[in-house]
Amino acid sequence: MNRFLLLLAGAILTFTSCKKADYQKVTHDPELYRTTVKKLNDIVLENNFPPVIGSRNYVYANIAAYQVIAAGDSTHFRSLSGQIKHLPATPAPPKDKVIDFQFASLLSFCFVGNAVTFPEGSMSTYVDELKQKAKDAGMPSDVFENTVAYSDTVAKYIMNWSKTDHYAQTRSASKYTVTRKDGRWIPTPPMYAQALEPHWGEIRPMVLDSASQIAAPEPPPYNMTDKNSVFYKSVIEVKTLVDSLTAEQKHMADFWDDNAFKLTVVGHAMFGTKKFSPGGHWMNIAGYGSSIKKADFGTTVAAYAETSIALFDAFINCWYVKYKANSVRPETVITKLLNPDWKTYIQTPPFPEYISGHAVISAAAAEVLTHDFGDNIAYTDSSESEFGIAPRKFTSFRAAAMEAAMSRVYGGIHYKIACDVGNQQGRKIGELVNKKLQLKIK
Known part of the structure; x- marks a missing residue:
């Protein structure tokens, strides 16, 4: 009888262990996190948020997810509290309860990504899924409840921090x-929209001490009377390039366009099209790495x-620099004085034109990804395929950042x-x- 009970207990333990392994195979799969980030990316696109605002959604959502991971595995991951000097200590998980920290990080990501800017409920259906x-x-009910409770605690703590x-x-x-x-910059066709987020340089950064900590050199002074001036040559360079673009250069410009909202005017008809923002594009690239x-x-x-x-x-x-x-943008100068x-x-x-946002954010992201995953990581970027734009191949993250920068000159919207x-x-x-x-x- 005792032998039977031992065998029965062993079978129950084996079954329980298998169920545990089964649910962790699902909730600990990094592809699930990549899918979740893409879901937020889609919602940023659908809500037509400008790139700077989109970056705010991504940063708080990902920090929330990471703080959960660091709380659950302090042996391998260091909390951002203290590293980001204004980030308070993360609420500690209860010691007497079992929590699936990977699943909690997914839920915290969704909670914060949904609430930082969006109307509540944007990711509710996905969270239910x-x-x-x-x-x-097969996640046990007690683990599920503990996990949801802790994810909500961390998400609310990040949300409160974000409000400052x-x-x-x-x-x-x-x-x-x-x-x-x-x-000086003035609105450009076809939207003639007012200046986007002129006070964004006043937002509190994460690592920079201030928006002005890393100074940029002054742009070349405006001068369209001296054909030997840097400014005049820069204008002519843009005009010459756009007037004779190759198919490859057009592909680069289209691929990195990342215009959150493009207004097309045909006669008296107008319609808008949407794409990922530049930040959303680099979120995809982080997933490739x-x-x-x-x-x-x-x-x-x-x-x-x-x-x-x-x-x-x-x-x-x-x-801040802009x-x-x-x-002034090339379009304004060229249409007024040249054609x-x-x-x-x-x-x-x-x-405003100076400096190129794509160039700055792409190079910053590329440095971090190179640090995390290594240099010369070749990959194919198919981020734009859903918008009908063919993929492009890159030999490294830095090479992609260089191309993203140059694509803006081919597009005719920036001086080199x-x-x-x-x-x-x-x-x-x-x-x-x-x-x-x-x-x-390490």
Whole structure:
């Protein structure tokens, strides 16, 4: 009889262990985190959020997810509390309860990503699907309840912290005043939209001490009377390139366009089209790096968190420089002085030219991803396939960032110097993020 009871207990233990392993195979799969980030990316696109605001959603959501991972595995991951000097200590998980920290990180990501800017409920259906997935995989009810409770605790703590970053104050800040002076930015066709987020440089950064910590050189002075001036040559360079674009150059411009909302005007008809923002594009690229390197769940979350921090700070720094310089776009100069019928290849976005946002944020993200996954990581980027744009192959993250910068010149919306300086600026920001943050414990 005793032997029978032992065999029965062993069978029950084996069954329980298998069920545990079954649900962890689902909830600990890094592909599930990559899918969840993509879900937020889709919602950012659907809600037509500008790139700077999108970066705020990504950064708080990924930090929430990462803080859960660090709380559950302090042997391998270091909390961002203290590394980001204004981030309070994360609420500790209860010691007497079993928590699936990977699943909790997914739920925290969704909670914060849904609530930072969006109307509540944007990710509710997806969260319900995640919860059902965990239950179907055999997660015990007590573990499920403990996990949901802890994820909510961390998410609320991150949400409270996010409310102190000066975002709310910028919603009611003064609008940009257009000055029709040579060399100054003015709205461009076809939208003639007002300046986008002129106070974004006032948002609290994560790693930078301030928006102005990494200074950019002044742009070349406006000068269209001296054909030997840097500015005049820069204008002519853009015009010449756009007037003779190759198929490859057009593909680059289209691939990195990442216009959150493009207005197309045909006669009296107008319609808008949407794509991922530049930050959303680099979230996808972070996913490629994680997949190629076969990173585990925690390492994947750490890479997304660090990349989103670099993107967030890069946008803040870039927007500070943009509205300090207030430089005129090529389209404005060329149509006024050289050819009134001239058209850019891609649509000019509604904010000052110098420096290139794509160049800054791409270089910052590339530095972090190179630090996390290594240099010369070749990959194929199919992010734009859903918009009918063919994939592109890259030999490294840095090579992709360089192409992203140059694509803006081919698009006709930036001078090359703004892209070169932007790339240098972004690289410095990425290097600073790598230096100040140590997420993985070696």
